[in-house]
Amino acid sequence: MSYESSSYKEKKVISIGTVKDLTGLSVRQIRYYEERNLIFPARTEKGTRKYSFSDVEMLMSIADKREDGVQTHEIRKELKKAQEQIQKEKLRDTMIRGQLNAHFNMIKR
Template sequence: MIDKDMPVLTMKIVNQLTHLSARQIRYYEANELISPSRSEGGQRLYSIHDVELIGQVKLLIEKGFNMKKIKEELDRLNRSAQKSADETSPQYIEEDFSTNYIKKVLSGESREIPLTRGDLSRFYKQKK
């Protein structure tokens, strides 16, 4: 089981996973859409849950939502998630971002460098 709330991902990794610039991610933080943890040195650390949330925000922006509406939607999601752990995703968010990304990389649809060939390669066995 993976702890999706453990903050271990740096800004660089989140940039690669979300295809957003550090400035865009900091903008989401300034608008209180995400709240990354901080290391002792002040470096932002993100969890898998944070990356999924960033992906949801990105999808909502692409669908034309403004920051106020996105914040309302995320608040509504948080309230409904607290009421029922079994509730499904809202109609605006087709599938969680990380699952979508992983499916694209594994199927070969993505032309991007997969995680197995980047900074995280030491964590994966390479096929020969």
């Protein structure tokens, strides 16, 4: 799945009340996961938290892991490792595109 096809999932447009309804988590739990640096909502000018569909999915995943007894610091380590892997893959893709462009004189991105 390309980033372009999933970009709507990254838009921070959902209020904390709606996230609460979608996930079944309490507002306190959602804020706790933010404090533990597991999710990163955007803030409006007035300080209101806004979440994305990806944040909602992440919160549901976190809640499942917590139910299984996984500690938040362990979840954070998993998330960091996954982010590092994504960055490596993006770098690899960029390098391959650059090599193809150099070899075939392609300009397409």
